[in-house]
Amino acid sequence: MSLSLVAMSHTPLLHRVEVDPQVRAEVDGAFEAVRAFVAEVDPELVITIGPDHYNGFFYDTMPPFCLGLGAYGLGDYGTASGALDVPTDIAEDLARHVQGEDIDLTISRAMGVDHGAVQPLEVIFGQIDTVPTIPVFVNGVAAPFVPMRRIRALGESIGRWAAGRPERILVIASGGLSHDPPVPQWATATPEVRAGLLDGRNPTPQARAAREQRVVDTAHAFAAGTAAILDLNPEWDAQFLRVCREGEVAAFDDYDTDEMAATAGNSSHEVRSWVTAFSALSAVGDYAVELEYYRPIREFIAGFGVMTARTKEITA
C-alpha cells in the first residue's frame, strides 16, 4: 500500500489578478505537473484537507478540525457549489478510527466547504465530484488554535487508517504558506464585523461581492507595495517546506501559534492542512517528495507552494 499527497496553496486571486507571464507560466506548469502526478496515482479515494474562511465555519461553533460525512461547495469566488461525492460509510469508518484513537474529531453531515477546499479539487480534477472525496476541515484562520502537536496527531491517525485501506488514496492539503490576507481577526474587528464572524452564513450577493472585491483590491495594493498587511516570509516558508521534505514531522510541534501569526501572517495557520497531510504520509512510512515549487507571489497574497509526495512502496 502506498499513500500519495498533493499539497498546494490556494488563492482566489488566481484568475482575478494579472501576474507576470513568467510567474503565470510557472504556476500553470506546477499545476500541470500535479495533474500528471494524480493521473498516474489514479486515486480511488481522496481525503482533502483544507481551511475555511468564515464561509462554512463561524465563531458560534468553531472546531479545531471537522470531518464531513456529507459536504457541499459554497461557491465563493465563483468556485464550484453543489455536493461533493462523499462516500459516507467510508468517511464514517475514518471518523470512528480517529475518534477511537482518542482524538475528539467533530463530524458534520452537511459541511459547507469554501475556496480553501474546492480550488485544489478544481485545479486537479476540474470538478468537485469526480472522485469519492472525504473533506476534512482544519481551522486555519480563527484563533485560538490547538497546539500543532494535535494537528500532527490528527494526521498520523488518518495515516494509520489509510494504511489499512484497499483503495489508492490521495491526500490533498490546501493553503499557506506565509500570508496575511485581509481576513478579519476577532480581536480587532468592529462589532458589525464580529457579527459576521459569529454567524455570517448566507451573506447577500452584495455582501459577498464587497468582501471579494476588498480582497482583490488588497492584492493590487500588496503587489504595488502599499497594502497594510504583513509581508510574505520566504525564509519561513523555506524552513517549513524543508520540514515537509525531510519528513521529521515531530518538528511541526515546535511551531508556536502566536509566533506563526507574527512572523508569517494570520493565515499562515493554513499550513495546518499540510501538517495534517504530511503527518498522515509519515504514519504510513518513509516518503519522498517528487515535485516542489515555491515562489512568493504578492498578486496572489501567498507564499505560493506546491508539493507532491508519496510513500515508498511497502512490500505487502
Ligand SMILES: O=C(O)CCc1cccc(O)c1O
Ligand atoms: O476570502 C478571504 O477571506 C481570503 C481569500 C484569500 C486570499 C489570499 C490567500 C488565501 O489563502 C485566501 O484564502
Ligand SMILES: [Fe+2]
Ligand atoms: Fe486561504
